[in-house]
Amino acid sequence: MGYTNEDKRKKELRVDCKKCFGLCCVALYFSASEGFPTNKDAGKPCINLKKDFTCSVHKNLKDKGLKGCMAYDCFGAGQKLAQVTYKGEDWRKNSKYSKEMFDGFLIMRQLHEMLWYLSEAFTLEKSKSIKEDIKLLMDKTERLTMLDPNSLLEVDVEIHRNEVNKFLKNTSEMIRNKYSYRKKGNSKNSGGHRRVDYFGANLKKTNLRGADLRGACLIASNVRGGDLSGADLIGADLRDADLSGANLSKSIFLTQAQINAAKGDSNTKLPEMLVRPSHWEK
Known part of the structure; x- marks a missing residue:
């Protein structure tokens, strides 16, 4: 794409709510005890989600003690699913696909999280051969994020995560050994x-x-x-x-x-x- 892993994390793996459909405010389970507005089942819109998919209390999250909302980050998965996977078609206009979209968001979020970690591992890794392996795994993960809705739902996230974790652990040991004493x-x-x-x-x-x-x-x-x-x-x-x-x-x-x-x-x-x-x- 013509830019570095750092640029990728800045551009593609950061939240851009304006390009999303409030997916995190609908797809996720909420618990009031964890700093969310109220207890909410997965697939049910948050009471503060407006028709234009913005949050009616976004400017007052701290004052209302909504720490869960303040902390949440989707690694850019929301805008990817909304604009790429579903090509701008939101769950309200296409309600028959809403559950499919919400389930897909949960998978996309995990894949984007892995891309975040892999991008950092690639930057930190010194071995050229290992960097090449990480790059191949990043490309594989990126391809998974570009799948059509039905294929995305068939991704075995745990198997892919286990493959990713092997490289993250190796990078971790290398860096920690450098700093620990x-x-x-x-x-x-x-x-x-x-x-x-x-x-x-x-x-x-x-x-x-x-x-x-x-x-x-x-x-x-x-x-x-x-x-x-x-x-x-x-x-x-x-x-x-x-x-x-x-x-x-x-x-x-x-x-x-x-x-x-x-x-x-x-x-x-x-x-x-x-x-x-x-x-x-x-």
């Missing part, structure tokens, strides 16, 4: 061992450089001023984690949704591809 006698060093539960933990004095935080629970943890260079945060739950003043500029496999769900300030350093949330402290 251990200090003798320091029991709080996490760079060399695997821990999953950091719920509410005070990590200000913990070495998180090169840490393996894949899938870790960091809800409401205190990471203020921490250095997470080389830390793998894929799938980590950062809801209400305090990242004020933390350095995440060299963290890997971090997403916009994770950052949106966390707390931070103007001193928090983020990877180049991520945008500082407007609701963070100044």
Whole structure:
């Protein structure tokens, strides 16, 4: 397409709600306890979704405490399905295809998420042969996103994800080994061992450089001023984690949704591809 992986993540893998049909506001299950307007079944429109597919309370999400809405990110899957897969035909005009469209959105979102991670892995990887393999897998994933509606629904996402994860793990180990270190006698060093539960933990004095935080629970943890260079945060739950003043500029496999769900300030350093949330402290 004539542009880099960084450009791809900026242009194709970022949300553009104006080109979508409010798919995330309809296709997904909502729980009020997770920061959404109300409990909502999958396939049922959100009470705040307007006829033009915009949100009636979008400007007041923070004031209303709708953290789930503030955090959600589809990696650009919504506009891809709306404009490419269904060629601009929305679910209201073609209600007989609505369930098909909603199911397809869930698959497309996962494929776009994988493209986000693969694009980063390609950029980080040093081995030319491995980069070529990642590029082939990116092309394969891209082809899956271009399938017609019926073929998209037949994609075995788990099998494809397992193939993707092999490369993500290899890249993770390479990067983490570059940044991690251990200090003798320091029991709080996490760079060399695997821990999953950091719920509410005070990590200000913990070495998180090169840490393996894949899938870790960091809800409401205190990471203020921490250095997470080389830390793998894929799938980590950062809801209400305090990242004020933390350095995440060299963290890997971090997403916009994770950052949106966390707390931070103007001193928090983020990877180049991520945008500082407007609701963070100044």
